[in-house]
Amino acid sequence: MPDWVQDAVWWHVYPLGFVGAEKEATEEVTSRLHRITDWLDYAVELGANGLALGPVFASSTHGYDTVDHGRIDPRLGDDADFDELVDEAHDRGLRVLLDGVFNHVGREHPAFRAVVERGxxxxxxxxxxxxWPADWQPGVVPGYDTFEGHDQLVALDHSAPVVADWVAEVMTHWLDRGADGWRLDAAYAVPPSFWATVLPRVREAHPEAYVVGEVIHGDYARIVTESGMDAVTQYELWKAVWSSLNDGNLHELAHALGRHDGFLDTFVPLTFLGNHDVTRIASRLTDLRHLPHALAVLFTVGGTPSVYAGDEQAFTGVKEDRAGGDDAVRPPFPETPAGLAPFGEPTFRLHQELIGLRRRHRWLHTARTTVLHRDNRQLSYEVTGDGERLVVALNLADTPATLPAVGAGEVLAGAGTVQRDAVRLDAHGWAVLAG
Incomplete structure (x- = not known):
């Protein structure tokens, strides 16, 4: 993993939604990427030093049905707009992560259209x-594999050398243009052996590039090891955080933290509470008093944290399994941060506080976690690394609670009263304490 990733905190933007682009492709170029540029100072103020972009390449609709991986989507702008965004991000110390859809292409991709026309x-x-049907003729669509049954998403044949050549070329091209890394969409659907062929070629030209795969399920460590990716997305921890808080079952979170430690033996996962594909954390939690608890976990355990744009303002939005069901979690943003409502300010400040804490404890990137106390509604754990230590305590109950916190010192975030080898928390309280 590149050294710079130790300090990375991503601010994740879904560009087509963020800038209010049309829902379907157009050939008319409309420069809208500057609307993201206008938010870069806000990202820096938040504490982020990375901009993780969703799809920016030409597509038919939502960006994941790509039709030209070499061209910026006209709904967002053109090459000059992209160059400006990257330059402005770099000027502020923000790395740029691109979203690469290499498991499939949109049905209107020229490569597939050629198949329909020429057989x-x-x-x-x-x-x-x-x-191929026995009576094929030009214009007849042959049978083809899809991505998870979506007929507009045509799966690529990852055993074909020409596909590996093309993906390596695309990835290298945009790194040449200034990107700092790639998120590999639907990496769980691509054989790890494909990435093991492609990534060494990409890293030959760009050894400092960061590559993280979207992996929802499966053997995370094996996929990382066999593929050569730097990391994968930590969906297990994401699920455990919100469901344990909702169910009042912190045993689940304790178990997930143990699993998380196991992954850290092999790689440092990309950690998150929200992204463009899931219900926002402020809508997912049944009790918003526990949003700080979720954030405390995100920013104190090992990992490379990512904040989905709007979550730092406690935006709400429910993902639904229907056409347009992602719209609520991919909304347009105001032209500038000045257009934000004031209601999200406390959540923004809490993000700043916890990101600041993480910056002061760089070792948290690879920290290991040990549970000190677990119960349905109380949990305390220590995180350690490089000879340093923090203690985190969470209380979900309607009454105050005293939790074991051996060796805990002053309160660094949250609120609590430190007693001898323990910390007393208010109802629904939380605290991060010095070791």
Whole structure:
């Protein structure tokens, strides 16, 4: 993993939604990426030093049905707009992470359109897993594998050398243009052996590039080891945080922290409480008094934290399983931060406080966690690394509670009364304490 990732805290933006772009493709170029540029100072004020962008390449609709990986989506702008955004981000010390959709392409991608028009003689026929009808003729769509049953998303054949060549070329091109790394969309659907072929070629030109795969389920450590990726997304911890808080079952979180430690033996996961694909944390939690508890976990355990734009303002939004069901979690933002409502200010300040704490304890990136006390509604744990230590205590109950906190010192965040080897928390209280 590149050294700079130790200090990375990402602010994650879904560009097409953020700038209020049209829902469907247009060939008219409208420069909108500057609307993200206008928020970069805000990201820095938050404490982030990385801008993780959702899809920016030409697509038919939502960005994940890409039709040209070499061209900025006209709804966002053009090459000059992209260059300006990257330059402005770098000028502020913000790394830029791009979202690469390499498991599949949109059905309107020229490579697939050539297959429909020319059949098996098309040079790009080898890109896909196709089934040809006996009476095929030009214009007839052959059978093809899809991504999870979505017929507008045509799965690539990752056993084809031409696909590996193309992906390596695309990844290298945009790193040449100034990007600092890639998020690999739907990496769980791509054989790790494919990435093991592609990534060494990319890193030959860009050894400092960070590569993180979207992996929802599966053997995280094996996928990282076999693929050569730096990290994968930590969905296990994401789920355990909100469901344990909602259910009043902190045994679940304790178990997940143990699993998380195991992953850290192999790699440092990308940690998060929200992204463009899930219900926002402020909507997911049944009791908003526990939002600080969730944030305390995110910013005190090992990992590379990512904050989905708007979560730091306690935005709400529920993902639904229907057409347009992502819209609520991918809304347009005001032209500038001045257009934000004041209601999110306390949550923003809490993010700043906890990101600041993490910056003062750089070792947290690879810290290990040991549970000191667990109960349904109380949990305390220590995080250690590089000879340093912090203690975190959480109380979900309607009454005050005293939790074991052996060796705990002053309160660094939250609120509590330190007693001998213990900390007393108010009802629904939390605290991060010096070791």
């Amino acid at each position: 098996s003689d098309a040079p790009s026929a080898a890109w896909f897993r196709l089934r």
